[in-house]
Amino acid sequence: MNTARRLLFVLLLLSYLFKYNTYLMKFSTINLVYFSPTNNTKKIARSIAKGTGVCSINEIDLTHLSKSSIEQIEIKNQLTIIGAPVYRGRISEDAAKRLKNVKAENSPAIVVAVYGNRGYDDALIELKNIVQEIGFEILSAAAFVGEHSFSGKNKEIAHGRPDKDDINFAIDFGKQSYEKLMSFTDFTENKNLNIQGNFPYKTNDKMPPLSPVTIEEKCTKCGKCVQVCPVDAVKLNHKIITDKTVCILCGSCIKNCKNNAREFNDPALKKMIGNLFVNCQERKESEFFL
Template identity: 35%
Template sequence: MDIRSLKLAYFSPTGTTAAVVEAMAEGLGYDVIEDVDITMPEERQEPLEASAEDLLVIAVPVYGGRVPFLLEPWLRTLELDGTPVVCVVVYGNRAFEDALIELSDIVTERGGVVLGGAAFVGEHSFSNDEYPVAVARPDADDLRGAGDFGRRMREAVDALSSIDAASRPDIPGDRPYKERKPRGPVDFIQVGDECVLCGVCAEQCPVGAIDEEDLKHTDPDKCIMCCACIKVCPEHARSAKPGSPVEGFAKWLNENCAERKEPAYFL
């Protein structure tokens, strides 16, 4: 099957999903690449179009066993036309549950043809020095695996005579999907005296929850608890408040999800 270009679409507040996608792209080995980073709000204003001559890799983190609710409006504007697609999710070493099948279903509804899927492990957003969870993942082994998966996908695509000849991968998950637990605003961010008001946190927030005029305040109504602001702070001035739900869940993850999980591939 003749592929004209590779398109990479991903949401990656803390960089883990982006790292996986980049390693996959190297393995796929296509010369023409369109990078569609939808992490920041302004990049989610335009729909993504792709044809049957494009290969689309679409990757998102897992939030509570599902595709992030924030991304659903953008995903449902995808304009695909028999486009071959590889779906990828990245989770924090607990479980990816229904996220991959949900992503695959949305892609199919929008006109894509899912040729493969994968679930990778990334350092959990809530991981911290006291309660580490999957620290520094994806690591070198994960990224090698992502590259190998990309090469296997390239071989599979090259072997197809047409998109109609493609067999559908057996993507795990349940329908109906796991119910989303209702969540109100969570005011969990604390800012220490180390803060120098550099503004990096506001620049990196994917939902604009940090006002550039009031950098020590995070709007709990907008916050999606991705913890990107904590991870990127050069002064380590931001953290989860002691006793907050985020700290409590980080402790639970540290105690119950310490055993290393490996990437899963579906071709």
């Protein structure tokens, strides 16, 4: 190799290393964006982030931002994990609405839908589409199982999940997603993922107005249910009042009540929970698409 060729080779190598280093630097912080009334999505998103090995994590919890207080969130040049729960085979409407306040540029996303061991139908593909619409490039996608929002003492559905195996699976998924990102010098090289689900998405009938009720004898009016409701449906005004037209049945007030003073008592809802309990006992495994 003559000197000119050697010099050219060194210059090319240096320019490649510079470009790759700039690319690596770009992903030294991860954003976690999630809506998670009963915390399963949050746990999974955090485990995926752990798997990437990136230490600097910026959490954007959309759960308790009431509609009025959501400002536009801008994300530029940053890896982002986006998680939402599955409600009736779709992404929770509130998660979808709140995600539309995020705008991204030049940023790869790992998307994760969390469901209660019945099924996730079109939710993951819907989440992927929403996340692309707000400007992200999809890096990878996954569906994980978390304890069902309707799971209770006598009717346990996916009780205790995500468990140790789910968490390890999430860590491994994070690791593999990050390795995939690092295998590119420009993540727009990423090909389309073949995610399970259909478009047009499944449609659901409108739910009648329903909500948990308060068992007055057990209620100490501590206000925890008011504080944890992600849609401000619960108010404390001498006694606990729940606006059925606003409640999304997320189960957060029930699961957070230390005195077990909140419960679902609507007969049709109880029947549906009974059916879910019977039909969703067989363990479903989490899965990912890279």
